Amino acid sequence: SAVISQKPSRDICQRGTSLTIQCQVDSQVTMMFWYRQQPGQSLTLIATANQGSEATYESGFVIDKFPISRPNLTFSTLTVSNMSPEDSSIYLCSVGERGYTFGSGTRLTVV
């Protein structure tokens, strides 16, 4: 199965700033997914990123807040924009294959 390198692993950010999270996959994949996991909760899908097209966002998530790039078949970024304390979560990328593989996650704390 694919191996995903996600960074940063954690960050503490000031409110109002933005953070970009990167995921690098060791093989070409068509679809990449971005999830959020708020404290004590399960995973919620933010958006699906396909190479060469705009990301598809789930209800409650918008491109202005969570812009996504997918420049090629092995890489994607998620930006959390204009952060507030409510954005404090773990953010995870995953690739779309059987046994969906997850990156190691980014633990974001907004102060």
Add this chain to the structure above:
Amino acid sequence: GQNIDQPTEMTATEGAIVQINCTYQTSGFNGLFWYQQHAGEAPTFLSYNVLDGLEEKGRFSSFLSRSKGYSYLLLKELQMKDSASYLCAVGLENDMRFGAGTRLTVKP
């Protein structure tokens, strides 16, 4: 909408067997996944069922009944390291939906 239900918490004793149930009602179905997630870590894949029946993998087994919208994860010979959250997830056409997870505590 998509509904995936599993118990919030369970407790079991080291060496025992525990069964974690999951029921689902989704607009599509492309397999049932179980993940293990230790605190502060990313989920790790445990099992995948797309056909009815039992899939066994070492101490872990997973069962699926598509007609009943039901799955369970069976953990045998529990070890302390099995204390974790267990996430049930349904594969859809282009993504995956997760249950809220079951936090399992294994006691000596």
